[in-house]
Amino acid sequence: MLTTDDIKILIKKYALQNAVKYNKLPQAGSVMGKVMAAPELRTRAKEINSLVGEVLDEINNMSPDLWEQELNRLAPELIAELKEKKEPEKGLPPLDIKGLLVMRFAPNPNGPPTIGSSRGIVVNSEYTKKYKGKFIIRFDDTDPATKRPMLEAYHWYLDDCEWLGAKPDEVVIASDRIPKYYEVAEQLIKKGGAYVCFCEQEEFKALKDEKKACLHRGKDVEENLTLWKKMLSGEFKEQGAVLRIKTDISHKDPAIRDWVAFRIIKTPHPRPEVADKYNAWPLLDFEGAVEDHLLGTTLIIRGKDLTDSETRQRYIYKYMGWKYPETMHWGRVQIHEFGKLSTSGLKKAIADGTYTGWDDPRVPTIRALRRRGIRSEALRKFMIELGLGETDISISLDTLYAEDRKIIDP
Incomplete structure (x- = not known):
């Protein structure tokens, strides 16, 4: 079992490595994360948290010029580790372009x-x-309620x-292009790739988590088209119905299972050209998927945390027979x-x-x-x-x- 002095030395090593790497006093959370990675220390979190504060105070009282010298004395291998880590390549990598980018x-x-x-x-x-x-x-301004656009921001x-x-x-x-999204939604319904759902949010989540289809999933095309037109005309109240894309209800990722493409929003859009013209609004994954096709997008660069978006959108592309753009992540x-x-x-x-x-x-x-x-x-x-x-x-x-x-x- 590590003694308190042993733990303080360990904390000091990681804190100094962080300080040398970023040339500033480290955050307590960063050091805690490194120390608590050791399984035998996880039951001593309260004690370690207190020790981290003591060590950071000690390092703060040192001249920054001495941080690397002290780390080299305590743990030269951590200095070597910093130097061995490959620096990310600067600049943009070349692209293999075929046709218009x-x-x-x-x-x-x-x-x-x-x-x-x-x-x-x-x-x-x-x-x-x-x-x-x-x-x-x-x-991408099709959420007039939750992420309401600012009129000045378009110009900015x-x-x-x-x-x-x-x-x-x-x-x-x-x-400005809502009717185009309605056209694609109608085509998807006709292809059996979308359906109108009346489940409460929590009700659908419970079914989805158990990989079970809701009773609305099996409705025929004609009934779904009728219900879709009622969504557009404003016959349903806000949150009263959604249009879902039919995916794989047993997909390993619950976020992919029959995701929502349209919802009813009664809040007027801030743009006067649009205002209260529409009742059914596309969610970002639907709108973005359709637009990338309509605009002929050939390459998308998106955050690596948005891979679910691509997975969802590919269902639309498969139903419609479209080619999905090349994608890079950062x-x-x-x-x-x-x-x-x-x-x-x-x-x-x-x-x-x-x-x-x-x-x-x-x-x-x-x-x-x-x-x-x-x-x-x-x-x-x-x-x-x-x-x-x-x-x-x-x-x-x-x-x-x-x-x-x-x-x-x-």
Whole structure:
């Protein structure tokens, strides 16, 4: 059994390795995670949590210049481990292109573009420039209730794209194209690939978890078409019915089993051109799947956490006889200075006066960077050099500031 002193040394090793790697005092949670990976220590979490605090205080009182020296004394193998880890390749890998390259960046305009958004804007536009392709901005704005679009955000996205040197070749607004989604939904019903379901959410979940079909799944095409038309005409109340894509009810992943393609939303859309024109609204996986086909998208770059979306969408493509676009995945990027800030959280903080607006220098938006005087070339280069690796990465804005200084004083 490890003594308290043994555990403190172990904590110090991992804490110093983290400090050397990121050149800053580590977070307690990061060190705890490494230490608690040892099975024999998992029952001593309370004790270890206290010891981590003590060790971090000790390291905080050391000069950062001595961190690597101390780590080398305690655990030279951890220094070697840091040096052996392959640095991710910088820049964008070449593509094997056959025909016209068509790529899209598809934001929900429920807030302005963030620093994270700039990665999608820059990388997609850079590839289409390099291979003389087509770059599309598509506003996925078909949720007027939960992720309600902001009217100003449509302009903000296009303005920030232009500032980044990524002016799109085409702009598409999904809420303008609802009839196209209705047409595809009707075709899917006729092919036996979709059905109207009246199950309560919890009722369907219970059946789905047991890999059982609900009683609505077996209705014939004509009945489903009649019910679908009633959904469109507004005869059902909100949450009264949904249109589901018929998949594999025994699929190993419950999220794939007969997923919802359309739901009834009575909240008017903020765009006056749309307002209360429609009752049935497509969910993102349906709308995005149809749009990628209609727009002729040939390559999609999406987060590795969205592989379920591709699996769901492929059912539509199979029913319709369409070819699914090539897909690449990348890992998440976390900016040290901002942590986890959601658009909804920022909206609330702006409303209560914590921030002065979407261009407040303390918020992670492109507009805020512009207000701080960051040059677009610096942000563009910063995002290109991140590359397309699937490993999640954590970076500091210091790198962006360094790129900006190079432009000012090359």
